Amino acid sequence: QVQLVESGGGLVQAGGSLRLSCAASRRTFSKYMMGWFRRAPVKERDFVAAISRSGGSTYYADSVKGRFTISRDNAKNTVYLQMNSLKPEDTADYYCAAFQGGTYYDYEAYDYWGQGTQVTVSS
Numbered sequence: 001q002v003q004l005v006e007s008g009g010g011l012v013q014a015g016g017s018l019r020l021s022c023a024a025s026r027r028t029f030s031k032y033m034m035g036w037f038r039r040a041p042v043k044e045r046d047f048v049a050a051i052s053r054s055g056g057s058t059y060y061a062d063s064v065k066g067r068f069t070i071s072r073d074n075a076k077n078t079v080y081l082q083m084n085s086l087k088p089e090d091t092a093d094y095y096c097a098a099f100q101g102g103t104y105y106d107y108e109a110y111d112y113w114g115q116g117t118q119v120t121v122s123s
Contacts, residue, residue: 002112015085031100040089045095048061050104050105092117
């Protein structure tokens with residue numbers, strides 16, 4: 001069992017930045033690939049970004065490529081999502097998740113989820 005706790009959400013103006021953090025409970029954190037998803041009101045859960053176990057490979061949704069950066073610190077059992085140039089359409093609840101195998105952009109591949117953190121971008 002892996003417990004994930006997100007933090008760092010909030011209200012920001014368009015063009016601003018936020019950094020989300022996700023702390024994992026287990027020292028085996030480095031065995032999991034990690035991802036970020038988001039769900040806007042009345043919308044499906046969408047893939048945002050994912051990162052390999054070592055952090056050497058990263059993957060992004062087209063909508064955030066060039067603006068968001070995913071990273072991880074295995075010594076701290078933490079994954080981050082740096083969000084720059086935020087737009088109102090980035091408003092959503094953001095969730096981090098962990099998985100050991102599967103398709104990184106498919107939420108069904110993920111085994112563990114955090115409770116989410118809300119991001120609101122005002123225009």
